[in-house]
Amino acid sequence: MDERIREHARILVEWSARIEAGDDVVVVVGMDAHDLAVAVAEQLGEKGATPVFTYSSGELTRAYQLAHDGEFEEADHELALYENADAVLALRGGRNTSATADVPSETRQQAARADQAVREARMDTDWVSTVHPNRSLAQQAGMAFEEYQQFAYDAIVRDxxxxxxxxxxxxxxxxxxxxxxxxxxxxxxxxxxxxxxxxxxxxxxxxxxxxxxxxxxxxxxxxxxxxxxxxxxxxxxxxxxxxxxxxxxxxxxxxxxxxxxxxxxxxxxxxxxxxxxxxxxxxxxxxxxxxxxxxxxxxxxxxxxxxxxxxxxxxxxxxxxxxxxxxxxxxxxxxxxxxxxxxxxxxxxxxxxxxxxxxxxxxx
Amino acid sequence: MDERIREHARILVEWSARIEAGDDVVVVVGMDAHDLAVAVAEQLGEKGATPVFTYSSGELTRAYQLAHDGEFEEADHELALYENADAVLALRGGRNTSATADVPSETRQQAARADQAVREARMDTDWVSTVHPNRSLAQQAGMAFEEYQQFAYDAIVRDxxxxxxxxxxxxxxxxxxxxxxxxxxxxxxxxxxxxxxxxxxxxxxxxxxxxxxxxxxxxxxxxxxxxxxxxxxxxxxxxxxxxxxxxxxxxxxxxxxxxxxxxxxxxxxxxxxxxxxxxxxxxxxxxxxxxxxxxxxxxxxxxxxxxxxxxxxxxxxxxxxxxxxxxxxxxxxxxxxxxxxxxxxxxxxxxxxxxxxxxxxxxx
Incomplete structure (x- = not known):
């Protein structure tokens, strides 16, 4: 493993989220954030915390929302997950920053309204959002992949x-x-x-x-x-x-x-x-x-x-x-x-x- | 999208899990089962069900379990998730069927014991486990990838x-x-x-x-x-x-x-x-x-x-x-x-x- 990824995970878990033994943690894994998720799993194991890994992808969101009639319902099971969580670590990083570009804004707003209680429960935890530098984000930045990695870790791995x-x-x-x-x-x-x-x-x-x-x-x-x-x-x-x-x-x-x-x-x-x-x-x-x-x-x-x-x-x-x-x-x-x-x-x-x-x- | 993937998802959601409008569904997405997850998301949208996507990867399990001292705790938040779910759709498909090969069996057993309540809650739902044909499984079968896909869909997409x-x-x-x-x-x-x-x-x-x-x-x-x-x-x-x-x-x-x-x-x-x-x-x-x-x-x-x-x-x-x-x-x-x-x-x-x-x- 790239030592910078491990260092990123360590800062996220220790400095940012202050994870302790026994914490119930939700780790939101972006489609292309797998490598950071592995490093975070290792850190959570060391701490003796208990993780659940969820999967976040604009492609799933798009497929679901486009197929739905728009009468979205509150997700009781997701709400229960977050209401019982101490911390949420969101590891952003998809493969296409425009993955939901063709979802009508009306549909997004309907989905966002149904998601409000879940969002509030998530905000009530010790939540931290971070970014796993990947090719999609490098492209958005107009940078080569390895150039972007160094840029991101310069910003993240600090004193x-x-x-x-x-x-x-x-x-x-x-x-x-x-x-x-x-x-x-x-x-x-x-x-x-x-x-x-x-x-x-x-x-x-x-x-x-x-x-x-x-x-x-x-x-x-x-x-x-x-x-x-x-x-x-x-x-x-x-x-x-x-x-x-x-x-x-x-x-x-x-x-x-x-x-x-x-x-x-x-x-x-x-x-x-x-x-x-x-x-x-x-x-x-x-x-x-x-x-x-x-x-x-x-x-x-x-x-x-x-x-x-x-x-x-x-x-x-x-x-x-x-x-x-x-x-x-x-x-x-x-x-x-x-x-x-x-x-x-x-x-x-x-x-x-x-x-x-x-x-x-x-x-x- | 490969029409066979869509058909796989349709059979999974309609025939296998009998998903209906309003169902709270947990979709367990294997690291290399993304394409099937997109098709399942579409089917769940059509049904008007409410999904949470979780992420399953032997590499995360390995990193977590190897770093842990072995005193695993019950995951209260994961338990709450499954206790509030009507159905669970597990989409298997990693990138290496030996991803946890070097985790001591003692450690696995300790983790499995802590996971018992979660496992039982999952079994109390309308759960279905399926496989997304990928390169790792093709290799295990000693088959070319496209040959394996056809084999798998012949088994899955049936009357x-x-x-x-x-x-x-x-x-x-x-x-x-x-x-x-x-x-x-x-x-x-x-x-x-x-x-x-x-x-x-x-x-x-x-x-x-x-x-x-x-x-x-x-x-x-x-x-x-x-x-x-x-x-x-x-x-x-x-x-x-x-x-x-x-x-x-x-x-x-x-x-x-x-x-x-x-x-x-x-x-x-x-x-x-x-x-x-x-x-x-x-x-x-x-x-x-x-x-x-x-x-x-x-x-x-x-x-x-x-x-x-x-x-x-x-x-x-x-x-x-x-x-x-x-x-x-x-x-x-x-x-x-x-x-x-x-x-x-x-x-x-x-x-x-x-x-x-x-x-x-x-x-x-």
């Missing part, structure tokens, strides 16, 4: 404890701060963050962080003012969108443009009122991720980037007192801007990051 | 309703009969069957038959007298055994020989008292199976063969009154003899099969 400590410094500044300002070419944006709780997303359930890799600190901004250019390309609603430029006044988008597929932006902004406001400010701090691969799980964690999401905010950024202030929307659309050069981020007027270096780093 | 009717004729004769006699070269064996209930194993839960393919009528003989030659080669305890010859007196094996690996026979017969008596007489009636492939699921169903098992009898051959007469043993070892030529089977002195033809067939 997470060290990164968590560095991210804690950023979290503290955001928790104590009232306003964030980002300045670069075509960008001068200020956002209020007073009263909001930043999350140190360190790829571990111990940090309320459920993706591996992770590596971002995020909060929920409001009262946004100014302009911002998202110069990292992205795929939104299946279409490539470039150089999105947004102008905010009093928290709302009042003007927008994009160099490619601007109409996708129109669709998103017209979804509902919340879609015109920000739901997330995320600071990417995983320097193992050094390029855009058209996979948001990686892209938004990229070191020296910031992402802002239009739409729904995460509950974890609020206290019981201000939970009702969370921006609500049917969408949550992440867009990324590069802060590695000719840029700065300020909190309450103090520069905390300049040209990709944080104040606590030697090259600042 | 099961018609075969069930023909097997019902044989079941009736056995239920009404007191004694079966088999005569061929080096074989003249009589067995009592009075009071026993023959099972029409027609590959459907409606017939209390849980394997696809099936196609045999079996009962539980006793008071066996005479000699029998098993001229179909077989693998017992991992070793190839040929031309087993057994001599019975008053139900017990009193003499035995084999042309190859006779010591395996010694081991089996010395297991316990029950291992020296017969637990099953099975009449193979699936003429889609025309050759030995070293897979008992197929071999024992071969048309124009009879198999006898040393050891444990099946409960289904007994009534509540005579259940205590069922032969008990730790083993159940099937051995097969060819009745296609120069042979006859009699029930109470009437010839019911001669040279492979039953009394109700035109060429009898």
């Amino acid at each position: 997470w404890e060290d990164l968590a400590e560095r991210m804690a410094l950023v979290k503290d500044v955001l928790d104590d701060g009232s306003e964030v300002r980002i300045v670069k070419e075509d960008t001068d944006l200020t956002m209020a963050i007073d009263g909001r709780v930043a999350v140190n997303s360190a790829a571990s359930v111990a940090y309320d962080s459920h993706n591996l890799p992770s590596g971002e600190v995020f909060t929920a901004p409001y009262a946004t003012e100014g302009e911002v250019l998202f110069d990292v390309p992205m795929t939104l609603n299946g279409k490539r969108v470039r150089d999105v430029h947004l102008t905010f006044e009093d928290g709302d988008v009042v003007d927008y443009a994009a160099a490619q597929n601007e109409s996708v932006l129109t669709e998103i902004l017209e979804t509902d009122d919340g879609a015109r406001r920000l739901g997330e400010l995320g600071i990417g701090m995983n320097r193992g991720i050094d390029r855009f691969t058209d996979n948001i799980l990686f892209d938004e964690k990229m070191g020296d980037t910031v992402h802002l999401a239009l739409g729904r905010a995460y509950d974890s950024n609020f206290t019981t007192e201000n939970a009702d202030e969370a921006n609500d929307s049917a969408v949550h659309v992440d867009m990324i801007t590069d802060l590695s050069e000719d840029s700065r981020m300020e909190v309450d007027g103090e520069v905390v990051q300049r040209d990709g270096q944080f104040w606590f780093e030697d090259d600042f | 099961w309703e018609d075969l069930a009717e023909r097997m019902a004729l044989v079941k009736d004769v056995l239920d009404d009969g007191s004694e079966v006699r088999i005569v061929k070269e080096d074989t003249d064996l009589t067995m009592a069957i009075d009071g026993r209930v023959a099972v029409n194993s027609a590959a459907s839960v409606a017939y209390d038959s849980h394997n696809l393919p099936s196609g045999e009528v079996f009962t539980a003989p006793y008071a066996t007298e005479g000699e029998v030659l098993f001229d179909v080669p077989m693998t017992l305890n991992g070793k190839r055994v040929r031309d087993v010859h057994l001599t019975f007196e008053d139900g017990d094996v009193v003499d035995y020989a084999a042309a190859q690996n006779e010591s395996v026979l010694t081991e089996i017969l010395e297991t316990d008292d029950g291992a020296r008596r017969l637990g099953e007489l099975g009449i193979g009636m699936n003429r889609g199976i025309d050759r030995f492939t070293d897979n008992i699921l197929f071999d024992e169903k071969m048309g124009d063969t009879v198999h006898l098992a040393l050891g444990r009898a099946y409960d289904s051959n007994f009534t509540t009154e005579n259940a205590d007469e069922a032969n008990d043993s730790a083993v159940h070892v099937d051995m097969i003899t060819d009745l296609s030529e120069d042979s006859r089977m009699e029930v109470d002195g009437e010839v019911v099969q001669r040279d492979g033809q039953f009394w109700f067939e035109d060429d009898f």
